[in-house]
Amino acid sequence: MKSKIITLALSLLTYLNVSAQKNEFVKPDSIIYPIHKSNIGKIAFMSQTIAVENFKQTDFLQTFELKEKTDLTIRVFLGNSLTNYLHLLSPQSTAEELTKNGNYQFTFVVDNKKVYVENLNVGAGSIENKNQKTIFRIPLISSINEDSWGTFLWNRFFGNGGQEALSEGEHFLKIEIRPYLKLSEVLTGNIIAEGQLKIIVPEIKIDEKLVKVQQIKPIKDWQISTAKIDIAKIEELNRKIEKKIYKDVTSIVVLKDRKILIEEYFNGANRNSLHDTRSVGKSFASTLLGIAIKDKYIKSETQTLKEFYDLKSFQNYSVSKDSITLKSLLTMSATFEGSDINSESLGNEENMYPTKNWVRFTLDLPIDKTKQINKQWDYFTAGCIVLGDIIHKSVPNGLEKYSLEKLFKPLGIKKYKWQFTPQNVPNTAGSLQLSSLDYAKYGQLYKNQGIWNGKQIVSQEWVTKSLSHQMNISEDEYYGYLFWNKIYKINGKDYEVYYSSGNGGNRIFMFKDQPIVIVITSKAYNTPYGEKQIEKIMQEYLIPAISK
Structure with a gap:
């Protein structure tokens, strides 16, 4: 009797999901594959990618060994498209408003304990997919580094409690997917798909x-x-x-x-x-500028860029550039249209590295009129390149020899390695390499x-x-x-x-x-x-x- 009730309940759930398409707000993809029809609302785990037309119930992964150079992928079977689920949360919103402000919420549960919840960035997934997709595949772990928001999602789960939860031994991982919509407040719908997997984490033997x-x-x-x-x-x-x-x-x-x-x-x-400690090297740029000021090769950090460059010879000149100070570069408050936090920023460091002249790249940038002068902090690596160039031009024999004579020799640091800009100037944005004990000397110098x-x-x-x-x-x-x-x-x-x-x-x-x-x-x-x-x-x- 109990099994009949369960069967009836599953049949009803399938009917409700499929029939929901009849009340669609936007036109979703049709549910055509038998494997889809029989698994609406489920997440299938896979260790290898199998085309959906060839996918069988026996291909659902039940157990997975978590180790290096392996693959874990999920295929999600929905009864409707995301936009239609979002429409239930806000019936008065347009399809454009729903896709712009909504996405999936993922909940990771390990051994019946909620470990991590993320409202997926609204930019993940195309508008077309949000409107149409009723089935999708996302890699979570990829041995070939497959580019996907799924791998980043898994890494965030792993970095926010997942690694500790999946300790050596056997665990049960459950993933729940819900729709969410961020308007004046965050609205979250019911579960639209879920799945569970037994994960075995092998013991790592150590000395x-x-x-x-x-x-x-x-x-x-x-x-x-x-x-x-x-x-x-x-x-x-x-x-x-x-x-x-x-x-x-x-x-x-x-x-x-x-x-x-x-x-x-x-x-x-x-x-x-x-x-290679990457941006730890930025602090050394500050130190060397301070030494150059002490030695009177540079007057003060309050000096402006126009005292070192003919700013009118660079692109996007404006009077505002004349007032940018060395201090604003030191404090990450310069008004250049540059931000490493924003991947779309013109002055993002990733846009600088491929260019032939990093200083010109920086000084060519326009001013960001939305930034308050010397009051708005925004991480800006390119500004440190300009600081290094100014020190290099101001001190005798250039920055590399100056840093040796004025910093490394006095500290007894004999072994180190600079990275260089395309103009063969030490890279003051980062990647200066020292030993751990020599980094400790640098820290102790400031304590002293x-x-x-x-x-x-x-x-x-x-x-x-x-x-x-x-x-x-x-x-x-x-x-x-x-x-x-x-x-x-x-x-x-x-x-x-x-x-x-x-x-x-x-x-x-x-x-x-x-x-x-x-x-x-x-x-x-x-x-x-x-x-x-x-x-x-x-x-x-x-x-x-x-x-x-």
Whole structure:
């Protein structure tokens, strides 16, 4: 009797979904395949792509082993198109308004626990697909890096709790899809498709010796700290890095009272490795500008671009360009039409790299009339290229030799590697490579108020300006002169840090009220987890371990 009731309920659900097409707001694709008719409202998991006309019930994946170089794809069987589902949420809206403001909501549930919910960006998927598609395929994990919003969605799920939820062992993953519409408020509909998959996460075998806190070997220029740390915390962190729960981390160095407290290396790195920390190099541009001002090769950061360039010889000249200061480039508040946050921006860094002259690219940009002068923060890599060019032209023998004589030699940094612009000028936007301990020297230099071995390398005034709250980014985050500032709140205590930051989770942290410098290097470039895992490492492991 129970099975008959279930069969009747499923038949009714199918009937309601199919009959909904008769009340369509826009014309959807017809439901023609038998596999579609019998699976309306379901999500099929697949390990390989099978054309829908050949797809059978036996092709539904029941179990999946989550490992590297594998594929996981879903095929979604709907009873109607997205636009028609959105119409039920807002019957008075036009089809254009619905497609412009609505999309699918994905909910990821692991072992009956809701882990991640995302309202898919309204730009994901074409208008045509929203209006017509009743069946679609989306790769979640692709061994060939198939370009799809699905792979990015999976990565965001993985970076926002999915990785921790899918620990070693067996799990049940459930995905629910609903329509959502963002008007004056966010409206969410009922489930229109769902599916479940058993996921097996194999054990990653590691060398237990690598979990132990690494012994710090004697090294010139550094003393070794005898301060206490929570060894269990650090070993728990090491285990997660070795098991790839935290991926692509290459080193962690902690200084306390100017001595090495922790020195850990991972994924093939060692004490001599040079690390590409991407935009951490921007902070070095600030340092070198400050040194050039101290040496009187540049008057002040309040100088304007017109004092260094004939701005009228560049495209899109306007009087507004004459008032752009070096300070506005340092604080990411210049009014150029340039934003790395906005992929559509003319001045986005990805548009700069293919050009033959990065300085000309930047100075050719028009002014963004919507930006308030020196008041609106907007991350702008190209501006750092102009700063580097100005230093290069202003100091004797150019920026490369100047940085060697004025910064690297005084700090005892002998091994490093610049990236260069097409004009063979050191790239002050990023990718300056140093060892972890040499990055630690740089962080300690700022903790020392610009002094190293009794010599004032950077003026104390410049250090203060660089680490001050020049621009408010968010409620509790600030920006200085190419340095960031934030507060970690742990166990009821505030830990304020200034830091250099680079793509993938590369950081140099300088604690404001504690004698601590932390360097973390990573190769998690352009991943959804690179930045997030560094926050967890700081919050849950490093700060608790060294402040115990």
